[in-house]
Amino acid sequence: MKNKKLYILAILAIAFSSCNKELDEVNINPNAPEIPVPDYLLTGTTKATVDAYWGVTNNMNSSLLFAQHWAKVQYTEEDRFIYSNSSFTSLWSTGYAQSIPGYNKIIELGDAQGNSVYRGVALVLRSWTFLLLTDAYGDIPYTQAGKIKQFITPVYDKQKDVYYGVLEDLKSALTALNLKSGNGIAGDIIYKGNTENWKKFANSLRLRIALRIADKDPAKAKQVIDEIKAEGGLYISANSENAKLDYDVSPQQNPVAASFETRNDYRISKTIVDRLTALGDARLPVYASKTEKEPQGYVGIPNGSTNSEASAIGLANSSKPGAYFLDPKAPAVILSYAEVLFDRAEAAARGFTTENAQDLYKQAITASYAQYGLNNLNSNIETYLNSTAVQYDATNYKKSIGEQKWIALFGQGLEAWAEQRRLDYPQLKASVNTVLNGKIPVRFIYPGTEQSLNGQNYKNAVSSQGADLLTTKLWFDVF
Structure with missing residues (x-):
């Protein structure tokens, strides 16, 4: 039943993204409720977003290669960074044609029904979507995104403004989740309607963003972390609270498993x-x-x-x-307990908190082991933590945290790549066979359709950010 529902809902979400006002007015079902329920849309939009995040184009064929988690054994062009301006369309098109409009609609429907939890959940997922987009491309449409009736050609916001805007969106999400108006929600395939876990996920995203901007604006980063503490906010605090989508058997299997069925x-x-x-x-x-x-x-x-x-x-x-x-049922992890512990360790190492960075670093590695069922009974965790190569180095926290976080984020290509760019560890080297003069890509190039469909705003973004190349560093990527 779950398998069939996911399949139907994914189709509904895709159908929704292609609707326009005229079709809505023509195709009115007189027997349907005037105010649709948002649960099907929440399921379908969430799955479409996670599929894009965990799937072939944005994960297996790009970011996992850049982070050197995976490599190609056949058709190795992408592993040598040979791409076209259509190679990075998937994340953009899913984000702007399905995810963001879908979450905006869920917010609208939730408000119409007096249910603030839908607003809160949709704001958290929309914030995560914007984060994926800006981490990959840099400057992106944000303030005008998903408002097709008002802005056919949306302007690009600077990456700094996207991060700061998303931080405010997450605070708004927490306000909505705290209200808990309405009768709960349905269609939540991440946390099954558990609002406390959604609040922890929201705060954990705020922490992620705070560290993303820490090299450019440490004062703002510390302010964000201080605000979370002052609000009494909690982070993801166990592997059972990881933000993830658990897949099912075919045809709703994990995109990685689906790919290996035929390739x-x-x-x-x-x-x-x-x-x-x-x-x-x-x-x-x-x-x-x-x-x-x-x-x-x-x-x-x-x-x-x-x-x-x-x-x-x-x-x-x-x-x-x-x-x-x-495994077809393997989860797509969005944000894990291990990542949160590494983030808290780094916040402490930077002096943003008074927590013990070394203890949190050890807890993070232990949590990563436990995430895969590797506890003290069947692993060498204590020996591992005490080995010279793994021990925390307070004089170079970026190296210690960066290398172990890179290992813990295995499979999460977009996030592992973002963190490797930010922390500059591990220090990866490009093959002599690659085409970027010894460099590894530090961004996705914009889809070629942007040049033809949103030309002036595309040109403005390139003028502001730098050439639309794989090697143009983004605002957050300081070193």
Whole structure:
């Protein structure tokens, strides 16, 4: 039943995004309620957004390669950064044609029905969507986004203004969630209507953004964290509270599993296999599968391999992602307890809080282990935490936190890539076969359709931000 409902709702969300005023007026069902319920739209819009976040184009074929979690064993052009201006359309089109209009409509419907929880939940998910977009592209439409009747060609807001605006949106979401007006909500496939978890998710997003801007505006970052504390706000505080979408069997399976049903292009990156092996990290068998060919082992493909180089290693001699990630029901993690602990450790290291950075760092690694069922009974966690290579270095917190956070964010390509750009650890190297003169992409290029459909605003954004290239650094990416 759950499988069928998700399928129907995803179709409804897509259908909604393509409707216009004229069609709405012509296709009126006299037997339908005048005020539609928002639950189907919430389910469909959420799933469409998470599918784009966790799927092939924005995750497997780009950000996971940039973060060197995954590599390509066939058709390696993307792993050598050979892209066109249509390569990065998916995140943009999903965000602006489905996600943001969908969440705006949910807010409208919730308000019409006197149900503030729909407003709160939709604001949190819309904020996360804007965060994905600006982290990837930089300057983006924000203030005029999703308001097609008013703004056919929306202006681009500066990345700084998007971050600051989203922070205010999240505060508004908390206000709405605290009101709890109405009779609860349906259609919530993240937290099943648990408003306390939604509030924790909202605060955890605020913390994420505070650190995203910390190198550019540390005073603002500290202010945000102080506000959360003053409000008595709580963060995600257990793996059971992770913001995630649990997938189902086909046709509602995890996008990673769906891809591997018909294609065999991807393997684990040699970079992360080598690092986990050197550290004796118990997450290696979770993240990677053993090779099919004897002697079996964990073998990664070097990022940026040519087709002939990758072919020489071979499909049977290289490691696919682990069975955990290939399971059709594997969750798409949006924000985890481990990430929150790493963020709190960094906030303490920066002097934004009085918490103990080292203790939080250890808790974060432990939480990441536990996320995959690796507790003290079946892992070497205590030995691992006390090893020289893993021990927290207060003199270089970015290195300690950056490297371990990169490991913990495995599979979350867009977030792992954003954090690696921000913290500059681990220090990844591009292959000589890549086409960006030794550089790794630091942004998505805008979809080519923006040049033709929103030309002047596109030109204004490029003039303000810099050339529309994979190598143009974004506002938050200081070093």
